[in-house]
Amino acid sequence: MTVKELKTELLKHCTDVVEKRFSKIKQTIADIEESLTEESKSTAGDKHETGRAMLQIDRENAGKQLQEVEKLQQLIRKIDINSKADYARLGSLVYTNQATYFISISIGAVTVGKSTYLCVAFNSPIGQLLSGKKKGDTFTFNNKPFTIKSVS
Known part of the structure; x- marks a missing residue:
């Protein structure tokens, strides 16, 4: 598998994870809206008002989650897997003596073929x-020494 094919596969995986989150949150918002409509039909007094208030809070929280997912979607669109650079940046595959990292969004380990890649956000530690x-640079993370083997 070429580097471009590998990056394409990793980026696709990141996109799929974000799209699933987006769909789930949109469904949650739709469910809350439906529940609010049902609550409006009820006239149970204080219990009714408490239920509506809790649904409003749930809707606000889902709205915040939706904004975060939309930011991730925008970030994914900015990832250019075709440009080449000899230094690590957004869209880079960084091979170290400890692990291989795809600088994109934080979704953790992704297995492609028989290899595992860690998808990490650019702004993560x-x-x-x-x-x-x-290539050749070193750094320490969690008291472990890392050496960059290559950057693609």
């Missing part, structure tokens, strides 16, 4: 340490 590093 490990993403910040990897940022700008080149």
